[in-house]
Amino acid sequence: MTIRRPRLVAITRSVSPAFAECELTHLTREPIDVGLARRQHAAYEALLAELGCEVEHLPEEPGLPDSVFVEDAAVVVDELAVVTRPGTESRRGETASVAAALAQHRPLGRIEALATLDGGDVLRIGKRVFVGLSERTNREGVAQLAALLAPFGYEVEGVPLDGCLHLKTAVTEVAEGTVVINPRWIDRATFGAYKQVEVDDEEPFAANVLRVASGNRDGEVVVMPAAFPRTAERLAARGVNVRTLDVSEIAKAEGGVTCCSILVAGAPSGAE
Numbered sequence: 001m002t003i004r005r006p007r008l009v010a011i012t013r014s015v016s017p018a019f020a021e022c023e024l025t026h027l028t029r030e031p032i033d034v035g036l037a038r039r040q041h042a043a044y045e046a047l048l049a050e051l052g053c054e055v056e057h058l059p060e061e062p063g064l065p066d067s068v069f070v071e072d073a074a075v076v077v078d079e080l081a082v083v084t085r086p087g088t089e090s091r092r093g094e095t096a097s098v099a100a101a102l103a104q105h106r107p108l109g110r111i112e113a114l115a116t117l118d119g120g121d122v123l124r125i126g127k128r129v130f131v132g133l134s135e136r137t138n139r140e141g142v143a144q145l146a147a148l149l150a151p152f153g154y155e156v157e158g159v160p161l162d163g164c165l166h167l168k169t170a171v172t173e174v175a176e177g178t179v180v181i182n183p184r185w186i187d188r189a190t191f192g193a194y195k196q197v198e199v200d201d202e203e204p205f206a207a208n209v210l211r212v213a214s215g216n217r218d219g220e221v222v223v224m225p226a227a228f229p230r231t232a233e234r235l236a237a238r239g240v241n242v243r244t245l246d247v248s249e250i251a252k253a254e255g256g257v258t259c260c261s262i263l264v265a266g267a268p269s270g271a272e
């Protein structure tokens with residue numbers, strides 16, 4: 001029998017040798033073991049592959065410390081990929097190679113100066129697109145994204161946040177209609193239309209989880225850092241299929257599990 005599975009491409013890039021010089025906004029700099037970060041990142045890619053993603057690994061960028069965080073360079077919906085203009089100067093060089101990779105999968109749109117927008121600030125839930133008004137993303141960035149996505153029926157809204165780097169540091173979708181949220185950084189009322197699972201008080205960074213729906217035998221899986229077992233337990237109690245990874249070195253760079261990939265859903269592929 002032929003089973004037709006939806007393709008799910010995961011665009012990734014290895015940890016730069018300059019990773020220890022990453023940008024930091026809310027965290028204090030701690031020594032980063034770049035070798036360990038690379039092994040943790042390789043395990044992340046291996047897990048995505050195991051979950052049924054086709055991993056498209058971009059070449060390393062030795063001069064761009066934060067280039068492993070590909071999520072910030074683009075926003076992808078079914079109809080379009082929007083190449084961002086990252087809010088920090090040191091990261092603007094990351095977008096060209098990501099755009100070239102995405103051009104194989106989607107028509108491209110672009111956020112233009114003087115707008116700024118980091119992909120980590122963009123949370124799409126169905127046709128609603130929430131955009132964090134963070135230190136990286138300005139109102140012009142929200143307006144340009146809204147104009148690019150409006151023809152496809154997406155409603156884009158700017159959302160204030162406080163105390164964390166990106167919107168998706170504070171909230172992500174874990175299952176259809178359910179978010180995991182840290183209400184200290186974001187107003188819960190903004191997400192009042194969804195069921196909410198709060199992070200454990202001792203795990204403020206646990207709201208950044210990666211939902212992978214690749215249609216493989218495990219069904220839908222939520223990937224999250226192993227450092228947050230209490231929140232993982234809360235999600236598992238709701239029936240979420242959680243897989244954890246040790247990403248300690250990536251966390252020291254203020255990154256999480258969504259930041260290290262861009263998931264691009266594709267047409268069904270003939271399989272088995």
Ligand code: CIR
Pocket residue numbers: 022023024025066069071072088091119120121165166169253254255256258259
């Ligand atoms: C930065 O400050 O830009 C990086 N050190 C961390 C970016 C993390 N990206 C993300 O949450 N989407």
